[in-house]
Amino acid sequence: MEKIILEGYRGSRAHGTYIPPDDPNSIDDIDYMGIYVKPMEYYLGFGSYHHRSEVKESFEGNVDKVCYELRRFMHLASRCNPNVLSILYNRREDYTLVTLSGQMLIDNRELFLA
Template structure:
């Protein structure tokens, strides 16, 4: 008897995205130095330039392309690859808003660059525009989201969907470790204007102790809450970064980048 299988995920402007990609990097646990061999999937993020007809005309368009080796609704596991390639305009909008995941390509080390073009290099050189107080607040917000899911609160209103971790350690150690990471990275970003990838050793070790289940739930939550308080206090004071990006600089680069890519 045959077994029906669900197709892998692939949607968005595949042909346009892959033909006009200017940057792709490793993201996820691997980028942060938090991957555990045999336990984590492979996450990649890219940026592409949309076709002129999509930008200026009425041609159908999507703002990103997504490819996953697992079917829709299925969790990725070891050996799986999740890829998202954002249209440049959407990528910049998310970066300007301070989305923590979107900021990763700006500070990726050369070893994590999978696709790199001159325009991609120029995009990465704008990193200082996106190291902002506004981004720090987004790190804080993402930390709170992870913490709420860890506690079974928030929009999901349930404990995160990794029952094997809860069974082994009493709580979802992956969510907890990423909550702590977000707080530590937010502190680094607003105090230095940089993101270390992988994490600095003094930040990586406490995160990995949680992810490996080497500390109990109460200690993990104490660490998360302590870092959250530190980040919130810093955000209310003077910081080493601008409040928000200089959008005149960013917009000017975007216009010229599109024109050069298409040789207008």
């Protein structure tokens, strides 16, 4: 079973430019980004694991969500990809889920900038 380890707002909510839907100038979509891990068997190579996409996107109503598998995230972050690095620099209130593993990524975010 896949497990999200870090999730938070991105886009206008994370950048402090969100305009609520009751404002006539509103763009009412809400963007989330997450990082997830696959079952341990996937990483250890035991048995067979059906490979699925390393990036999952969903669009439901005004909610847009993208989740990166941990190794894919690490690959992109180690190349200083701003699209994924931004999740590590959210304000505390802009995270919707932070596990111990997710906090470790946040605490070590500077390592991706080297």
